[in-house]
Amino acid sequence: MSPRRLGLIAGGGEVPGNVADAAVAAGMEVFVLAFEETTDPALLARFPHRFIRFDKVGGTLEALKANDCDSVCMVGKVARPDFSKLRPDMAGIGLLPKVLAAARKGDDALLQVLVDFFDKKGFRVMGAHEIAGDVLAGAGPMGRVAPGEQDLADIEKGMAVVDALGALDVGQGAVVRDGLVLAVEAAEGTDRMLERCGGLGEGAGGVLVKLTKPGQDHRVDLPTIGVETVARAAAAGLNGIAVEAGAAMVIDRVATLARADAEGLFITGVARAGRT
Amino acid sequence: MSPRRLGLIAGGGEVPGNVADAAVAAGMEVFVLAFEETTDPALLARFPHRFIRFDKVGGTLEALKANDCDSVCMVGKVARPDFSKLRPDMAGIGLLPKVLAAARKGDDALLQVLVDFFDKKGFRVMGAHEIAGDVLAGAGPMGRVAPGEQDLADIEKGMAVVDALGALDVGQGAVVRDGLVLAVEAAEGTDRMLERCGGLGEGAGGVLVKLTKPGQDHRVDLPTIGVETVARAAAAGLNGIAVEAGAAMVIDRVATLARADAEGLFITGVARAGRT
Numbered sequence: 001m002s003p004r005r006l007g008l009i010a011g012g013g014e015v016p017g018n019v020a021d022a023a024v025a026a027g028m029e030v031f032v033l034a035f036e037e038t039t040d041p042a043l044l045a046r047f048p049h050r051f052i053r054f055d056k057v058g059g060t061l062e063a064l065k066a067n068d069c070d071s072v073c074m075v076g077k078v079a080r081p082d083f084s085k086l087r088p089d090m091a092g093i094g095l096l097p098k099v100l101a102a103a104r105k106g107d108d109a110l111l112q113v114l115v116d117f118f119d120k121k122g123f124r125v126m127g128a129h130e131i132a133g134d135v136l137a138g139a140g141p142m143g144r145v146a147p148g149e150q151d152l153a154d155i156e157k158g159m160a161v162v163d164a165l166g167a168l169d170v171g172q173g174a175v176v177r178d179g180l181v182l183a184v185e186a187a188e189g190t191d192r193m194l195e196r197c198g199g200l201g202e203g204a205g206g207v208l209v210k211l212t213k214p215g216q217d218h219r220v221d222l223p224t225i226g227v228e229t230v231a232r233a234a235a236a237g238l239n240g241i242a243v244e245a246g247a248a249m250v251i252d253r254v255a256t257l258a259r260a261d262a263e264g265l266f267i268t269g270v271a272r273a274g275r276t
Numbered sequence: 277m278s279p280r281r282l283g284l285i286a287g288g289g290e291v292p293g294n295v296a297d298a299a300v301a302a303g304m305e306v307f308v309l310a311f312e313e314t315t316d317p318a319l320l321a322r323f324p325h326r327f328i329r330f331d332k333v334g335g336t337l338e339a340l341k342a343n344d345c346d347s348v349c350m351v352g353k354v355a356r357p358d359f360s361k362l363r364p365d366m367a368g369i370g371l372l373p374k375v376l377a378a379a380r381k382g383d384d385a386l387l388q389v390l391v392d393f394f395d396k397k398g399f400r401v402m403g404a405h406e407i408a409g410d411v412l413a414g415a416g417p418m419g420r421v422a423p424g425e426q427d428l429a430d431i432e433k434g435m436a437v438v439d440a441l442g443a444l445d446v447g448q449g450a451v452v453r454d455g456l457v458l459a460v461e462a463a464e465g466t467d468r469m470l471e472r473c474g475g476l477g478e479g480a481g482g483v484l485v486k487l488t489k490p491g492q493d494h495r496v497d498l499p500t501i502g503v504e505t506v507a508r509a510a511a512a513g514l515n516g517i518a519v520e521a522g523a524a525m526v527i528d529r530v531a532t533l534a535r536a537d538a539e540g541l542f543i544t545g546v547a548r549a550g551r552t
Binding site: 084085103104105161164165167169175183184185188196 | 380
């Protein structure tokens with residue numbers, strides 16, 4: 001049975017809005033669980049919602065049940081909470097030891113605890129790509145520009161770097177130019193990583209590579225690019241962007257590819273060894 | 277026989293000056309090969325010198341021979357050249373294919389080509405630590421502050437990250453706070469990495485970890501910290517700095533440790549598994 005009412009745990013950025021629209025288009029109702037100063041106000045204006053906090057786990061479950069949600073989807077950027085300042089409710093206290101242990105391993109481990117928790121409570125945990133399937137990157141060049149020989153070598157190097165980092169649950173992105181790793185993404189995110197590439201190294205060219213972490217649950221935190229990513233990649237002088245085919249999200253695809261074409265950048269989907 | 281006249285290939289920062297002083301104290305004469313707009317003018321004022329360019333390999337050898345150097349030491353930061361703009365001399369043309377191939381692998385591979393080249397030409401290639409031995413980090417806390425339990429866990433995670441990156445010849449540093457990797461160093465260098473940590477994550481604490489790359493020739497590009505590193509680590513809210521014992525350089529040691537003590541930061545030397 002397909003889910004009837006989706007509890008959208010919505011972080012920042014435009015992805016939650018895209019997923020909400022796709023859910024509605026697929027015949028679902030949407031109830032938004034939002035974060036203060038994070039979730040897009042436009043989304044809150046369009047859907048019934050309630051603000052939640054990381055530590056009020058019982059309150060969150062109650063809100064999901066009271067609003068008749070049978071599934072949840074976590075999507076959009078959320079800042080890590082300051083664990084020293086949490087004042088959890090009873091359910092939160094029960095989950096806290098697991099959360100703290102996972103938090104020391106990385107973001108991916110932390111999100112997995114939440115996925116498992118909702119799973120156990122009987123909710124169907126859905127990935128954004130299950131709802132808005134057309135946002136996933138295809139294989140090969142998606143716009144009019146294709147990567148050149150040096151770009152392909154840079155993509156390969158970037159994939160090795162992101163794989164090594166991802167295995168340690170660090171980040172999902174890296175920038176490589178002419179074999180030199182200009183930047184590696186950790187907690188700062190892709191936009192800030194691209195910002196600092198402008199002044200690094202000599203010459204232009206290079207690629208941004210974004211992949212999921214090895215073993216990552218694809219229901220949370222898929223690598224994402226959009227118009228803004230393309231604009232920043234262009235400002236950094238890059239030749240293009242390589243994302244994991246079937247696993248990275250290209251939001252606002254038409255506008256994103258149009259911007260890439262206009263900037264002369266490629267966006268290409270790559271498959272990793274050992275995955276299809 | 278100990279070297280008589282050292283050709284100091286001097287990049288930016290204060291390390292070349294420290295090495296020059298240590299060489300003089302050890303009874304060596306110093307001739308500086310300098311880079312335009314990179315090498316410290318104070319160093320140039322104190323020692324005979326000549327400006328060199330990456331592509332003028334023959335000219336560099338000539339300068340070393342004309343000035344009777346029997347050894348060379350490469351130390352200090354140098355920006356990667358824009359390989360598309362090089363106009364090499366004859367010796368440079370001979371070396372170029374190797375340099376280009378190595379450059380695609382990373383900085384470490386690139387420097388190794390230069391080490392091997394000077395080696396073959398009969399120069400003794402010396403590491404900064406062989407000349408200024410007292411700059412190397414010891415094992416354990418070097419100042420008055422020692423790392424706590426969470427710091428030790430963060431150091432361990434940081435070491436795993438830097439090891440994984442170093443194996444790909446990416447960088448030598450990372451910042452970890454409460455298990456979360458805040459930042460990973462690539463081409464931007466330690467100072468800029470620390471700068472961006474201030475605004476990342478919640479709360480304070482965390483460690484900067486700096487290690488050599490696995491398999492790195494210790495005669496070039498040793499990880500280095502100094503007063504500036506401590507100041508930036510403090511500004512980022514970190515608890516301390518962990519460097520590879522016997523392989524990382526603590527420049528201006530007295531002032532650096534004093535600053536760390538004053539800021540309440542630890543500086544500790546760590547040994548990696550498989551190394552002593």
